[in-house]
Amino acid sequence: MSDPVESLASLTVHRDLDALDAALVHALADLLQPQAIAIHRLVGLRQQPSHWTLSARLGPLVAWTGRPLPVRPFDDELPELAALPAHKACIDTGCVQHLTAEAGAAVTLFPLLSGRGPVAVLEVQSAQPLGEADVQMVSGILRVFQNFWNVVDESERDTLTGLLNRKTFDDTFFKISLALPRPPSALEAPAGGGCWLAVLDIDHFKSVNDRFGHLIGDEVLLLAARMLREMLRHHDRLYRFGGEEFVVLLRCGSEADARRALERVREGMANHAFPQVGHVTVSIGFAQVLPGDTPSSAFGRADKAVYHAKQHGRNRVVSYNDLVLLGQAGQEDARVGEVELF
Numbered sequence: 131m132s133d134p135v136e137s138l139a140s141l142t143v144h145r146d147l148d149a150l151d152a153a154l155v156h157a158l159a160d161l162l163q164p165q166a167i168a169i170h171r172l173v174g175l176r177q178q179p180s181h182w183t184l185s186a187r188l189g190p191l192v193a194w195t196g197r198p199l200p201v202r203p204f205d206d207e208l209p210e211l212a213a214l215p216a217h218k219a220c221i222d223t224g225c226v227q228h229l230t231a232e233a234g235a236a237v238t239l240f241p242l243l244s245g246r247g248p249v250a251v252l253e254v255q256s257a258q259p260l261g262e263a264d265v266q267m268v269s270g271i272l273r274v275f276q277n278f279w280n281v282v283d284e285s286e287r288d289t290l291t292g293l294l295n296r297k298t299f300d301d302t303f304f305k306i307s308l309a310l311p312r313p314p315s316a317l318e319a320p321a322g323g324g325c326w327l328a329v330l331d332i333d334h335f336k337s338v339n340d341r342f343g344h345l346i347g348d349e350v351l352l353l354a355a356r357m358l359r360e361m362l363r364h365h366d367r368l369y370r371f372g373g374e375e376f377v378v379l380l381r382c383g384s385e386a387d388a389r390r391a392l393e394r395v396r397e398g399m400a401n402h403a404f405p406q407v408g409h410v411t412v413s414i415g416f417a418q419v420l421p422g423d424t425p426s427s428a429f430g431r432a433d434k435a436v437y438h439a440k441q442h443g444r445n446r447v448v449s450y451n452d453l454v455l456l457g458q459a460g461q462e463d464a465r466v467g468e469v470e471l472f
């Protein structure tokens with residue numbers, strides 16, 4: 131069994147939230163020698179999380195419901211909060227819960243609380259119920275862990291909207307593009323679904339600032355960010371790139387699916403009346419993320435498409451492939467991802 135202080139020190143070398151969760155379960159597994167241990171994070175809107183995702187797991191988790199839980203980060207079929215009632219009770223009450231799993235194992239659930247409320251549940255499955263001293267030790271470690279996690283999380287977010295920031299986009303882009311299966315051709319989606327990068331740019335935003343002032347402009351950005359979060363799925367990553375420009379990484383089966391999702395966003399924005407300002411539209415350009423893409427190559431293609439949307443009336447969705455078919459962009463740009471980097 132390792133030393134709790136050593137375990138805590140080893141956690142704080144990480145600056146990546148996924149790696150932090152994995153390090154926590156490893157550190158606690160060393161300390162407690164459990165049968166299984168996992169972190170279930172809340173996903174959905176900040177104020178109103180709707181689903182669970184397994185962010186880290188060690189050992190064969192019985193999960194006291196007896197059901198296997200999805201682990202893939204982009205899973206569409208994540209369990210709703212009510213599907214794990216004891217875990218939900220743990221975050222609702224903010225208290226440790228003790229349960230007996232089907233196979234006779236003891237399950238202890240610990241809430242992870244951030245400054246803005248509950249964010250996750252740590253599940254420890256052991257042959258014997260955890261003693262009071264272990265519960266106290268784990269609770270203490272979780273408080274320090276969560277404070278550190280909050281600092282890393284805040285460093286990844288845009289201060290006005292709370293969306294992910296540009297720095298995080300560059301950091302996480304490679305995780306996604308390197309995991310993509312190689313498609314048969316640049317214009318086809320890889321089997322099992324691909325990733326699309328969309329650039330969303332609010333139309334005539336300068337005139338919003340000019341007519342209503344910067345504070346109202348900021349409020350439009352804040353509300354637009356909230357609407358985007360609500361209209362997109364929780365596995366889609368949403369960034370603010372500064373100004374009135376947002377970027378989305380969408381996991382979709384095909385270009386048609388990505389276009390449908392982005393049309394829904396465009397229409398939702400156009401139909402919404404913002405307080406004082408009224409209707410605001412958005413132009414959207416998107417491009418498929420190809421294996422071997424860099425953040426700037428994929429962004430550059432989507433940016434060409436959004437430029438085209440701006441030049442052709444705004445309030446529209448244009449894909450980079452539309453430009454290729456129109457003869458306004460070269461196939462060689464779309465093939466940048468096929469270059470062997472290593």
Ligand SMILES: Nc1nc2c(ncn2[C@@H]2O[C@H](COP(=O)(O)OP(=O)(O)OP(=O)(O)O)[C@@H](O)[C@H]2O)c(=O)[nH]1
Pocket residue numbers: 290331332333334335336337339343344345346347348351372373374440444
């Ligand atoms: N309120 C507010 N305004 C911002 C912020 N960042 C950038 N802006 C403003 O956003 C405006 C962007 O203007 P432009 O780049 O000319 O684009 P636009 O008026 O939206 O025109 P099109 O994109 O061509 O439709 C500028 O007036 C910036 O000052 C911010 O954080 N808050």
